[in-house]
Amino acid sequence: MSKEKNEKTQEQQNIDDELKNSKASEADTAKSHGEILKQQIIEGQETYDKSPVSILLSSLTAGLEIGFSYLLICTLYFFLEGKVSEDTIIKSLSLVYPIGFIMIILGQSILFTEQTSLLTLPVLNKKRSLASLLRLWGLVILGNLIGGYLIAFLLVWFGPQLGIFDLKTIEKIAVHVTDYHGSVIFVSAILAGWLMGLLSWLVAASKDTLSRILIIYIITAVLAFTGLHHSIVGNVEVFSGLISSPKIILVEYLSFISLALLGNALGGAFFVALLKYRAFVYDVKG
Structure with a gap:
């Protein structure tokens, strides 16, 4: 048992040494x-x-800033309704969907899905405990959700008052997001979490602000164009429907947010953090 423990300690030391020796690349x-x-x-x-x-x-x-993506989604939907087909409108929303993400990531606010793999890596590297990861995830999710609730209440009132969208638009978007079987939402959220974890990795790989903006735009536009479920944007979309339309009920909202959060967490933690980290570990062993 002691020999096995020593081997694991030595392996972790080798990983730490290799990471320490990783020097910054030339520009x-x-x-x-x-x-x-x-x-x-x-x-x-x-x-x-x-x-x-x-x-x-x-x-x-x-959570508040992601509301700007929702504001633009509702505004564009309302603007295009009756001018082009419903399918075209839904796909067109990917043009404005990335805006809130750009604000959040460049502004360095803490978004759950973008931080999922980032916060998992210190646990995999044995620098933090699993319990501390779960506590931190809980805190981040709480903040993101509360921010989403606040901006949802504001936009549900503000949009119709300004005439940029109406309550019917809010309802249609909420129904579109939730109108899937639970298993579909869960798998969709896993793929979205995978993409968001990859986004964090690619942003770290980039060397200038312009390339980061382009990466954020491309990845989040893919999310929107393919209809993958993002828990924090989806929270604003579905909660807005919950407080303004009888077509979205509390059980439906709770089911959606639970599946989306769990799927996003699994996608970011497993497909990005674990696989990227293990790939490095095996390279060190080799």
Whole structure:
């Protein structure tokens, strides 16, 4: 047992040494796998070191800011309705969907799906415990959801008052998001979490703001165009329907948000954090 423990300790030391030796690339060369992983682990640990109040406020800010994506989604839907087909409208929403994500990620607010794989990496690297990860996830989700509720109440009132969309638009979007079997929403959310974890990885790999904006836009536009379920945007979409339409009931909202959050978490933690980390570990072993 002691021998096995020593082997695991030595393996972890080798991984840490390899990460420590990963130096920053020159400005004109791509970052290596080790460099990106090291940056992600450091950024993840910095989030763990923040105070709970700071994390809650930052995640609440992200929940509010994602509302700008929803504002544009509703406005564009209302603007195009009756001018083009329903299918065309739904696909066109991918043009404005990324805006809130760009604000959040460049502004460094804490968004659950973008931070999922980032916060998992220090646990895989044995720098943080699983319990601390779950506590942090819970805090981030709480802030994101509360921010989403607040912006939903504001936009449900504000949109019709300004005449940029109406309650029927809110209802149609909410029904479109939830009109799937639970298993479909769950698998869809896993794929969305995978893409969001990959987004975090690609942003870390990029070297300038313009390329980061392009990466954020491409990945989140893919989410919208394919209709994959993102828990935090979906929270605003479905909760807005819940408070303004009889077609969305509380059980439906709770089912959606539970499946979307779980799917997003699995997608980001497994397909990005675990696989990227294990790929590096096997490279070190080799």
